[in-house]
Amino acid sequence: MTPYSKDFPVSWEELHRNARALSWRLLEQGPWKGIIAITRGGLVPAAILCREMDIRLIDTICIVSYGAGEKGDGVMKQGELNVLKGVEGDGEGFILIDDLVDTGRTAAKVREMLPKAHFATIYAKPAGKPLVDTFITEVSQDTWIRFPWDMEYTFSTPLADRQAK
Numbered sequence: 001m002t003p004y005s006k007d008f009p010v011s012w013e014e015l016h017r018n019a020r021a022l023s024w025r026l027l028e029q030g031p032w033k034g035i036i037a038i039t040r041g042g043l044v045p046a047a048i049l050c051r052e053m054d055i056r057l058i059d060t061i062c063i064v065s066y067g068a069g070e071k072g073d074g075v076m077k078q079g080e081l082n083v084l085k086g087v088e089g090d091g092e093g094f095i096l097i098d099d100l101v102d103t104g105r106t107a108a109k110v111r112e113m114l115p116k117a118h119f120a121t122i123y124a125k126p127a128g129k130p131l132v133d134t135f136i137t138e139v140s141q142d143t144w145i146r147f148p149w150d151m152e153y154t155f156s157t158p159l160a161d162r163q164a165k
Helices: 012-027 043-053 105-113 159-164
Strands: 006-009 034-039 058-067 077-085 094-101 118-124 134-138 143-146
Touching: 012 043, 012 118, 012 134, 034 043, 043 058, 043 094, 043 118, 058 105, 077 105, 094 105, 105 118
Parallel strands: 006 143, 034 058, 034 094, 094 118, 118 134
Antiparallel strands: 058 077
């Protein structure tokens, strides 16, 4: 059984607009030395922030926190944290970026690794929100966010046809 009862699809346009809004907020708090993206979700927001904020120095923390869900359910479930690649230093002067803070498990781990970094996400859920310095949109804990890189365009059955069944 999945802990997610709500579905929140995000379009490329919405993601870009929210990443730009995040950039506006972060520009006011700079200057910044660079950006550290948490892979993989933080890569696209990092690219947008780098462009909007004219930042050229970018690095990554590679961490795996989600594993495959039950066969065929399409929902990922958090598993053990596995740091594949870290960065040197304590993060001072850097923005640490991810697409989302969910339970806060990954956030707590990267905070431990880079305690002086400014942690920013586009989306924040209540359990992880206290670990983030700046975010744009809060969503409920029981919401699964479907990012544009995880979706493809397919036919959608009209709602009236779904009710008829």
